[in-house]
Amino acid sequence: MRTILxxxxxxxxxxxxxxxxxxxxxxxAALRQGSGQASKSGPDxxxxxxxxxxxxxxxxxxxxxxxxxDVTNKAIPGFVKELPxxxxxxxxxxxxxxxxxxxxxYVGNCLPFGMSxxxxxxxxxxxxxxxxxxxxxxxxxxxxxxxxxxxxxxxxDLPPSWFGESVGRWDGDTLVIDTVNLNGYTRVDTIGHPxxxxxxxxxxxxxxxxxxxxHTFTLTDPKTYTSPWTVHDTWALxxxxxxxxxxxxxxxxxxxxxRIKPFVPxxxxx
Amino acid sequence: MKRIASFVLSIALLSPHIVTGHHxxxxxxxxxxxxxLKGSVTRVDWGNPHIWVFIDVKDSTGKVSNWGVEGGAPNAxxxxxxxxxxxxxxxxVTVEGFQGRDGSQRANANRVxxxxxxxxxxxxxxxxx
Numbered sequence: 001m002r003t004i005l006x007x008x009x010x011x012x013x014x015x016x017x018x019x020x021x022x023x024x025x026x027x028x029a030a031l032r033q034g035s036g037q038a039s040k041s042g043p044d045x046x047x048x049x050x051x052x053x054x055x056x057x058x059x060x061x062x063x064x065x066x067x068x069x070d071v072t073n074k075a076i077p078g079f080v081k082e083l084p085x086x087x088x089x090x091x092x093x094x095x096x097x098x099x100x101x102x103x104x105x106y107v108g109n110c111l112p113f114g115m116s117x118x119x120x121x122x123x124x125x126x127x128x129x130x131x132x133x134x135x136x137x138x139x140x141x142x143x144x145x146x147x148x149x150x151x152x153x154x155x156x157d158l159p160p161s162w163f164g165e166s167v168g169r170w171d172g173d174t175l176v177i178d179t180v181n182l183n184g185y186t187r188v189d190t191i192g193h194p195x196x197x198x199x200x201x202x203x204x205x206x207x208x209x210x211x212x213x214x215h216t217f218t219l220t221d222p223k224t225y226t227s228p229w230t231v232h233d234t235w236a237l238x239x240x241x242x243x244x245x246x247x248x249x250x251x252x253x254x255x256x257x258x259r260i261k262p263f264v265p266x267x268x269x270x
Numbered sequence: 271m272k273r274i275a276s277f278v279l280s281i282a283l284l285s286p287h288i289v290t291g292h293h294x295x296x297x298x299x300x301x302x303x304x305x306x307l308k309g310s311v312t313r314v315d316w317g318n319p320h321i322w323v324f325i326d327v328k329d330s331t332g333k334v335s336n337w338g339v340e341g342g343a344p345n346a347x348x349x350x351x352x353x354x355x356x357x358x359x360x361x362x363v364t365v366e367g368f369q370g371r372d373g374s375q376r377a378n379a380n381r382v383x384x385x386x387x388x389x390x391x392x393x394x395x396x397x398x399x
Contacts, residue, residue, distance in 0.1 A: 021313055097296050105297035110319070139345065244345045251317025253338065259298045259370050 022096060026178035045211025049173075052131055057173050057207040059129045062112045063237040068120035069190040071231050078232035080227075083193060087226035092194035096187070104261035106185055110248035111263060113140050115179055115201055116184030116217065121190070126243050134168055134175065134205075147177055154180055160197055162186060175205040184269030188219065196223040199268045211237040223269075279288065295368075297379045298340075303369035307337055307377065311361045316344050316354040321384065323393065324362060337375045339365050341382065341391050352391055355380075 014239050049057040055066055070090045071080050085093065092099075113121060123139035136145040143163070151169035158165055164182040184197030197223035206214045220228040255258045295301070304343070309325035321341040341347075364383045370376040371382050382390045 081344050100297045108297050122343060241349070244348065246318050246345060251315055251322060251324055252319055253315075253376075254298045254320075254340070257374075257376070259372050259374075259376065 016248075032192060039122070043210060043237075045209065045237065046212040049207035049209055050071075050130065054131045056131075056170055056175075059127045059175065059207055059213060061136060062124055062126045062238045062241045062243065063235040064241075065119055065125045065235055066233045067122055068231065071120070071189050071193060080120050080229045080231055084226040085222060086222075086226055088196075088234065089194055089221075092224065093192070096192040096194070099266070101261075102264075103266065104263040106263045108252075108254055108260035109263040110141065110252055110255065112143060113138075114162045114182070115145070115164065115166075116195075116219075117186060117190065118143060118145075123246065124238060124241050124243060134177070137243060139246050141248045142246045149175065149177075160184070164201070173206065177205070179203070179205045183261075183263075183265075186263050195219060195221050196222050198223045201259050213237075222259060291390070292325070295378065298370060299368045300371045301368055305365075305367055305369045305377050307367075308323060309337065309363070309364040311357050311359055311363060312336060313359065314354055314357050318344060320344075321347065321354075323357060323365075323379070323391075325365065335375055337365075337377060339377050339379045339382070341379050347391055348393075357390055 006148045027072070028193065044066055048140070050060070066078070068076055068079075072083060078127065083089075083093075107117070112118075118136075118138040118140045119125065121138075121140045125139070126137040128135040128137065132149060134149055136147070140228075145163050145166065147166040147168045149168035149170070152167055154165055154167060158180050158181055159184040162183055162185065164179045166177050166179040168177040170176070179201040182195070182197055182199050182201075185193065186195065187193060187194050199219055202214045202216075202218040202220065204214075208214055211251045215233040215235055216230055217233070218228050218230040250254070255262075288388040307325060307327050309327035311325055311326040312322060315322040315324075320397075321344050323339045323341055325336050325337055325339065327337050333372060362385055364385075365377065365379050366381040366383075367379045379391075381392075
C-alpha cells in the first residue's frame with residue numbers, strides 16, 4: 001500500500017515542480033521524479049543544485065524540515081545548547097503554562113504558528129523559488145509567506161504580524177533571509193520558548209546538492225535573550241510528499257467546546 | 271521520514287512542559303487525570319487539527335456514556351497509511367490517555383489499542399490494518 005501511495009504522490013509531484021525548476025537540468029530532474037523509472041530509483045540526490053535563470057541555486061522543492069518541538073532537545077542535531085535568557089525572557093518561559101490558562105493558547109485557537117513554529121512543526125514545507133521571490137508554503141494552517149530576494153529595505157510603518165516581513169539577499173550561493181516586524185505573540189517552538197516583538201529572525205539557505213539544503217535559524221532578540229543563538233538544520237528533499245490542506249478550525253473541538261479559551265494577546269512584548 | 275507527528279506524550283511527559291503535535295497539552299488536558307477507557311466506537315471525526323474518536327463506555331454499574339477522544343493530526347496519520355475507516359463503528363478499543371481539564375468526557379489519546387493488541391492511529395502504521 002505504501003508503495004502504491006508513494007508512486008501516486010510522485011506522479012502528482014510532477015505538476016508541482018515542473019513550472020518552478022526552469023533550467024534544463026532542473027526540468028529533467030523534475031521529470032525524472034515523476035517517471036515510472038523515478039518511482040523506483042528517484043532523482044540523483046547527489047547531483048548539483050538546480051539553478052535559477054539568474055544563475056543562483058534554486059531552493060524549490062518539498063523539504064523534510066526538521067521537527068523541533070524544543071530547540072534545546074539534545075536528541076536532534078543542530079540544537080541550541082543553552083538559551084541565554086534575560087530576566088524578562090526567563091519569566092516568560094517559566095510563566096508559559098500559567099499564561100495559557102489565563103490568556104489561551106494561540107495555536108489552540110487556530111491562529112498562525114508564525115515562522116519558527118511553522119518551520120519546526122510536524123508538517124512539511126514547500127518552497128517555490130524564482131529570480132525575484134522565495135515563497136514558503138507551510139502545510140501548518142495552509143499558510144504562505146512571500147519573501148522578495150532583492151535585498152530591498154523593510155517597509156516602513158507596516159503593522160506587526162504573526163510571520164513578520166521578510167527580505168532576502170544573496171551572499172554568494174547562500175540565500176540570507178531576515179525577518180522583522182513580528183507581533184511578539186508567537187513562541188519559538190511547541191514547548192513554548194519565548195520571543196518578543198523586538199526579535200529578528202535570520203535564516204540562511206544553502207542548497208549543497210540536488211537533495212539537500214543546509215539551513216540555519218538565528219534569533220536576535222535583546223528583550224528575551226542576552227545574545228543571539230542559532231539552530232542548524234539539514235533538510236532532505238522530500239520528493240514523495242505533497243502538501244495537504246490544513247483547515248485548522250474544521251475539527252477544533254478543543255476551542256469550540258470551550259476547553260481552550262479565546263486568545264488574549266500579551267501586552268508586554270514590545 | 272519525520273512525519274511521525276502524533277502520540278509523543280510518552281516522551282513529553284518527562285519534560286516540565288508537555289507538547290503534542292499541534293498545541294500545548296496543558297492548555298486542554300490534565301496530566302494528573304490519567305484515564306483508561308474501553309468501549310465501542312460510535313463515530314470517527316477525521317479533520318484538522320486533530321481527529322476525534324467517540325466511544326461508548328460502560329461503567330461498573332452498567333451505565334453507558336459517550337466519550338470523545340482526541341487523536342493525532344489527520345495529515346500525518348494519512349501519510350503513515352491510516353484512513354478514516356481504519357476504525358469502524360462497533361470496533362472495540364482501549365484508550366489510554368488524559369482527561370480534559372474541565373472534567374468533561376473528553377480525553378487525549380496516548381494509545382488506542384484493538385483487542386488483539388494492535389495499535390490504531392499510531393505514528394506508524396507498520397502492522398496496522
